[in-house]
Amino acid sequence: MLEARHVSISFGGLKAVDDASLVVPPGTITSLIGPNGAGKSTLFGILSGFLKPDAGSVRFLGRDVTGLPPHRICRLGMTRTFQIVQPFAGQTVRENIAVGSHLHRPQRRAALAHAESVALRVGLAGHLDKPAQDLTIAARKRLELARALATEPRLLLLDEVLAGLNPQEVLEVSPVIRSIRDSGVTVLMIEHVMQAVMNLSEHTWVLNNGQLVAEGKPADVMRDSRVVEAYLGHGAAERLRAAGKQAHA
Amino acid sequence: MKTLYTILVVCGAVALLPAFVSSGFVLNLVIMTLYATLLGQAWNILAGFGGQYSFGHAAFFGTGAYASAALQVHFGVNAWLCLPFAIAAGAAVGALVGALSFRYGLRGSYFALVTLAFAEVFRILANSVKFTGGGVGLLVPLKSSALDFQFQGKAGFLYVILALTLAGFLLSWWLERSRYGAWLTAVRDNEDSAAALGVDVFRVKLQAIVISAGLMGAGGAFYVQYFQYIDPHLAYGPAVSVEALLGPIVGGLGTVFGPLLGAAALQLLGELTRNLMGDVPGVSLMIYGAVLIAMVTFLPRGIGGLLRRLTPGAA
Numbered sequence: 001m002l003e004a005r006h007v008s009i010s011f012g013g014l015k016a017v018d019d020a021s022l023v024v025p026p027g028t029i030t031s032l033i034g035p036n037g038a039g040k041s042t043l044f045g046i047l048s049g050f051l052k053p054d055a056g057s058v059r060f061l062g063r064d065v066t067g068l069p070p071h072r073i074c075r076l077g078m079t080r081t082f083q084i085v086q087p088f089a090g091q092t093v094r095e096n097i098a099v100g101s102h103l104h105r106p107q108r109r110a111a112l113a114h115a116e117s118v119a120l121r122v123g124l125a126g127h128l129d130k131p132a133q134d135l136t137i138a139a140r141k142r143l144e145l146a147r148a149l150a151t152e153p154r155l156l157l158l159d160e161v162l163a164g165l166n167p168q169e170v171l172e173v174s175p176v177i178r179s180i181r182d183s184g185v186t187v188l189m190i191e192h193v194m195q196a197v198m199n200l201s202e203h204t205w206v207l208n209n210g211q212l213v214a215e216g217k218p219a220d221v222m223r224d225s226r227v228v229e230a231y232l233g234h235g236a237a238e239r240l241r242a243a244g245k246q247a248h249a
Numbered sequence: 250m251k252t253l254y255t256i257l258v259v260c261g262a263v264a265l266l267p268a269f270v271s272s273g274f275v276l277n278l279v280i281m282t283l284y285a286t287l288l289g290q291a292w293n294i295l296a297g298f299g300g301q302y303s304f305g306h307a308a309f310f311g312t313g314a315y316a317s318a319a320l321q322v323h324f325g326v327n328a329w330l331c332l333p334f335a336i337a338a339g340a341a342v343g344a345l346v347g348a349l350s351f352r353y354g355l356r357g358s359y360f361a362l363v364t365l366a367f368a369e370v371f372r373i374l375a376n377s378v379k380f381t382g383g384g385v386g387l388l389v390p391l392k393s394s395a396l397d398f399q400f401q402g403k404a405g406f407l408y409v410i411l412a413l414t415l416a417g418f419l420l421s422w423w424l425e426r427s428r429y430g431a432w433l434t435a436v437r438d439n440e441d442s443a444a445a446l447g448v449d450v451f452r453v454k455l456q457a458i459v460i461s462a463g464l465m466g467a468g469g470a471f472y473v474q475y476f477q478y479i480d481p482h483l484a485y486g487p488a489v490s491v492e493a494l495l496g497p498i499v500g501g502l503g504t505v506f507g508p509l510l511g512a513a514a515l516q517l518l519g520e521l522t523r524n525l526m527g528d529v530p531g532v533s534l535m536i537y538g539a540v541l542i543a544m545v546t547f548l549p550r551g552i553g554g555l556l557r558r559l560t561p562g563a564a
Contacts, residue, residue: 048445074447082445088438099435102428103447111428151447 001026001155001186002078007046007056008210016042017053018210024155029177029187031197031218034207035231040190041083043207044159047188048080049073061154075103077154081147081161083190085140087132093119094128096143100150115150122146122176138169142176149180156180158189162196170196194222206230252425252505256418259509263411267404276403282509282516283410284471288489289496289508290417291464296494297503298424299457300437302357305364306465306493308346308371311484313339313466318387318473319380328389328398332470339466340459342371347458351451356440365490372485386480389473398474406475413467414509420460421505433457434503465493499544501553510552514544 002024009017017039024030034040045051047058049070057066065073070080079100088096097115098108105111119125122142127135132143141161148156158177162170170193177200181187191197197204197218204221206214208230214221221227225237232240266279288310296302313335320326320334350363375381392399400406424430432453435443444450473479483489497503500511518540522533548555 050441050444069449070444071447071449074445079447080445082442086439086442088435088442090438091434095431095434099431099443099448100446102431106428108426108428108431111431147442147446 001061002047002188003059004043004047005057005059007043007053007058009042009046009051009053015210017046017207019056020207020210020212021056022205022212022215024186024188025203026186027181027184028203029181029189029201030203030205031201032188032190032205032207033192033194033197033221038207038230039210040207041159042210044080044157044190048078048157050080074151074153077152078157079148079151079153079155080157081144081159083159083163085137085144087135087140087143089133090131092129092131093124093135093143093146096132097124097146097150100147103151115146118146118150121179122149123172138165138173141165142173145173145176149185153185155186155188158187158191160190160192162191162193165193167195174200198222252422256415256422256505260411260415260418264408267407273403276407278516278520280403280407280410280475282512283407283414284468284475285492285496285512285516286509287410287414287417287464287468287471288493289500289512290414290421291461291468292493293497293503293508294420294424294464295457295461297497297507298421298430298437299433299454301454301458302361302494303364303458303461303490304361304487304494305346305366305368305490306461307485307487307489308364308368309339309343309462309465310469310472310489310493311368311371311375311479311481312342313469314473314479314484315375315381315387315469316466317470318389318479321389322382322387323380327396328392328474329396332398332467335470336463336466339469340463342367343458343462343465344455346462347455351454351458365487368485368487368490372481375481375485381481384481386478386483389477389479391477399477406471409474410471413464413471416467417464417508418505420464421508425505429453429456437503495541497551499541499548499551501551504551504553507551507553510556514552 005021007017007020020043032040042051046053049068052067057064060076060078065076094112094115097118098111101111101114105114116128119128122145124142124146127139135143145161162173165173174196177187201218204215204218205212206221206227213226213230214224228237228240263279270276292306316338317331317335320331321328346364346367350360355363376384381387393401395405424433432448435448436450436453440450495515496508496511499514501507518537522536526532526536
């Protein structure tokens with residue numbers, strides 16, 4: 001579905017993404033994890049066309065999409081959301097979602113009707129006529145998801161849609177993401193909420209300092225010493241193992 | 250649909266006016282209000298709906314005005330035929346300004362400054378080129394025939410400007426209920442989000458400035474016929490740019506009726522301060538300015554926003 005090969009980008013002297021290659025197989029929920037500043041959102045920016053990589057290529061559905069502008073990539077079927085939600089503040093929820101619906105629906109009436117059905121899918125049906133700026137953070141995250149979904153993508157890039165939600169809200173949104181996958185949309189998600197990563201995704205890539213350091217099933221990846229060290233610092237895996245042995249003894 | 254009916258009723262009422270009113274003063278006031286409405290509608294499409302605040306709409310207005318005047322003076326073209334040329338010339342300058350500034354991602358105050366600079370460049374050019382008559386300007390030959398877009402009384406001009414304003418109304422109405430309008434307001438509210446949802450931001454902004462500039466060009470052509478004279482300052486001076494933006498800001502940005510409400514309020518305010526304080530030079534302008542500041546401060550959504558707040562339930 002999506003394949004990045006040896007992608008790199010630098011800002012000044014900082015290598016934000018360094019020779020990263022990853023594959024997203026169709027029909028899956030794949031996650032991208034890593035500590036703060038690892039370059040996850042930057043990599044998303046490259047995949048979705050907001051940033052041009054210094055080196056490497058991105059292929060989507062067998063097509064080279066490296067450096068295509070975001071709207072072209074969206075029209076090919078890959079839509080992203082933003083970590084910091086970016087609603088069209090002055091417009092209602094219905095109008096917000098309809099912007100996405102318009103991608104394949106020139107008629108205003110059809111787009112508004114489609115927006116309603118998408119709102120129903122993500123649990124925003126009760127807020128359709130509210131201005132987007134009046135929504136809670138949890139509802140804004142849903143709106144971000146709904147707008148992207150309204151473009152009817154083949155691949156959905158979700159940038160921390162669960163961040164900032166309380167555990168109850170995470171539990172409510174997780175089935176929505178699963179149902180999106182079940183409807184045939186491939187999902188690539190950046191996520192910090194580990195519980196959700198473990199529950200939802202079939203495959204995980206771990207990014208640290210701009211480099212992909214591990215991949216595999218979430219449960220296996222969590223045990224990988226490189227991953228533990230990425231989060232807890234150099235030598236942490238060794239100390240943890242020692243502590244574990246002591247606890248068992 | 251309610252918006253459309255309101256547009257038709259308002260325009261229909263104005264169309265009946267010459268049958269009942271013969272006062273040149275009143276008809277002139279209505280014509281100038283509609284003329285200011287047209288400029289406001291043009292600016293409102295780009296700034297109100299599209300969020301691109303131009304401070305140099307005079308560039309498009311003046312180009313329309315000069316295109317019409319120069320074709321009549323130098324080539325003897327019929328003034329009616331000059332109108333589409335004026336619209337096209339204004340739109341072409343809009344495309345040029347838009348392509349350059351949007352290609353390089355100019356937003357907010359940078360875009361405003363660049364448009365202002367373009368208008369000034371055109372003013373200096375018009376001042377120094379023989380084709381535009383230099384600083385002396387161009388005087389449109391007097392014909393006094395409706396066939397030449399010159400009318401004996403005011404009524405003829407009123408119908409022409411009313412038709413142009415109606416076109417401006419219908420364009421704004423269409424923006425509120427079309428995919429293009431949804432894309433344009435999406436670009437206004439958040440360019441990155443819009444791009445992520447498949448909106449070609451550059452193209453949408455370029456189309457908006459072309460439509461907006463075309464309407465300004467029509468306004469310029471009308472101005473030339475009504476006053477039969479144009480010079481660099483009248484065409485490209487900042488006064489026109491300010492007149493275009495003041496109406497929508499006072500009346501309600503990004504709304505169909507904002508430009509009309511604003512233009513009407515400003516014309517009335519201008520007449521009132523001139524007549525009440527006309528004897529003391531400058532006082533009328535000071536009061537005009539003070540009322541403007543108060544309006545912008547206390548009515549951020551303009552007169553239209555105030556009306557909506559006073560009549561809950563109504564759209």
